[in-house]
Amino acid sequence: MKKYLALLLACLMLFAAFAGCSPKEDSDSADTADQSGETTDASSNSGSANKVVKIGVFEPASGDNGAGGKQETLGVQYAHSLAPTVEIAGETYDVELVIVDNESSNDKGPTAAASLVSQGVSIVLGSYGSGVSIAGSPVFEEAGIPVVGITCTNPAVTEDNTHYFRICFLDPFQGTVLANFAAENFEAQKAYCLAKLGDDYSVGLCHYFKEAFEALGGEVQYETFPDGTSDYASYVANAKNFGADVFFAPVSTEAAALIIDQTAAQGGEFPLLAGDTWDSNVITEAAKGKTVAVFVTTFYQEGGNPEFDAGIKEWINADSTRLANNNGNDMIAAVSAMGYDSYFTALEALKLAGSTDPKAVNEALWATTFSGVSGDIAFDDVNGDAIRDVAYVKEADTEVGEWKFIAVQGIK
Helix, strand or coil, rough: HHHHHHHHHHHHHHHHHHHHCCCCCCCCCCCEEECCCCCCCHHCCCCCCEEEEEEEECCCCCCCHHHHHHHHHHHHHHHHCCCCCECCCCCCEEEEEEEEEECCCCHHHHHHHHHHHHHHCCEEEECCCCCHHHHHHHHHHHCCCCCCEEECCCCCHCCCCCCCCEECCCCCHHHHHHHHHHHHHHHHCCCEEEEECCEEEEEEEHHHHHHHHHCCCCCEEEEEECCCCCCHHHHHHHHHHHHHHCCCCCCCCCHHHHHHHHHHCCCCCCCCEEEEHCHHHHHHHCCCCCCCEEEEEEEECCCCHHHHHHHHHHHHHHHHHEEEEEEEECEEEEEHHHHHHHHHHHHHHHHHHCCCHHHHHHHHHCCCCCCECCCCECCCCCCCCEECEEEEEEEEEECCEEEEEEECCCCC
8 A cells, every 4th residue: 555655645745846946066966076085977977978867875974973874875886886877768877876964963864855855866875874864754755755775774764654665674673683682692681771862773772672672581771871972981880880781782883982992991791782883893993902892783794795895895995085984994884785785776776667757766666676785675565664584793803803793693
């Protein structure tokens, strides 16, 4: 039923949204360098006689999630470098990436979304961060433009709408996986959970972890910290006083690095657990040389696809800005692999639609499939969520500052 409502809604909204918008050139498009040091295709394809289809990239390049957003965008851009054109209804189109910085902000997300709408994109990819995805969603919905979420795992992103899809697993699954991992691997009976107040991702994931952990017979102490917090010493102390067997903190990489520092400084013996936001070389660098154990669930394990790994590493190392936006080395973040898969999923939807019309692409997404480096991608017919049932668990090797694979974890 959802996909049929999509057609009606998109048809009604598309004209209304674009009638009041005049196309403009955003600072992240045309021949201006974007946050990853690349230029969009308006300049690189300026001599082409092909038509152009625009794909929006709705990602943070600044704010709490800027590091992760840049890595996710790198995956999209690497995929685009390999496939800069797409065949639609027998005609070759140049693909133009239109990239905006949503600043990791729920307040500024709608403005960034409106910028993409005004530039006539056919489909949008993003965002890293569920909160800003939820905040920007009504703008895309009103314009009738479909969005493919890359790593926004909160269920609310796709609930009660017909335009937002996603290729990642959801937080109810991820939270349960982590709770099972804590109970099975550490025989944990007490878990301390920490989230950022008002952050949909960390609050939601803590909720699902707590629910699953308590169902296994465990006890949970849950706290939140306000925006702007830079000192996490009291929270680590609270976890120690509680007698926590594990410390679960699915927060931003910026906050994570400080929590790791405090855990090591206070001699916290509990392992630190987190979801996909911690799957970053920011975390491995923060943990390097410290007596602390860090475990994460994530979407991709480096080594899972050697051809992809070698290609993106070479591409990142070929440009100093790309290297800087990957936090200074060529370690592959799972979000980059997911960004790569999202781009090719968008191309498949455009091909299947046989059109650049957003409403046709929206309808085509329901039947779109793609075999990606992160696994097979298909969407359920209820909310447009990815059909996935496993996560990778990795541990930070504190001696060398790299991730090491631990297990593929599902729900029993």
